[in-house]
Amino acid sequence: MQRIDIDDPAVDMDASQRLLYQGKLFTGEVAEYQGEALISLDGYTEGIQDGPTLEWFPDGTKRSEGVMRMGFVSGEYLEWHPNGTLASRQVFSEDGKRLKEEYKWDVQGNPTRTWRDSDA
Template sequence: MLIEGDSTRRIDVDDPEVNMDDAQRLLYRGELFTGEVTEYLGNALVVFDDDGLTFRESYEWDEDGRPTKSWRLGDGF
């Protein structure tokens, strides 16, 4: 699913409409994608730039849904 807000486009890397081409570029619905890419890892959400390398932010929460940690680029992560 594509989420658009405050001029940033964001997709979930596990979305079935997300693929990579032969040059390892990110595609969404068959077109090159620019924006942020999210990935859920257990109780954590990680956000990268579309290059898949530049870390932007991360959030973690406990089993009850309470936030436990968060990081943003520039916080020393």
């Protein structure tokens, strides 16, 4: 699978906000770096975010993790505080068009929000 750097001058977006590489819709992985540190890695299909989406803080601690399906979050999406404590957990419908559950925690791990769609 091809991997490109989002800051490569050959990366662009078209009028429909699809990712282009060397003028063509891109399929593969798109990485973003802060200095030498990898801070995000996203899958793309035909220019649309599709597949795993991962982010890290510059020190390497995981920041977020989920799966995109044709531009929408699908299933579980997790975010962490810089200290490694889970910050939020969201559960989306498979098509990504509906949030079904949301849970949030403060930096000490204390729950701050619990919500479930009554239709879920």
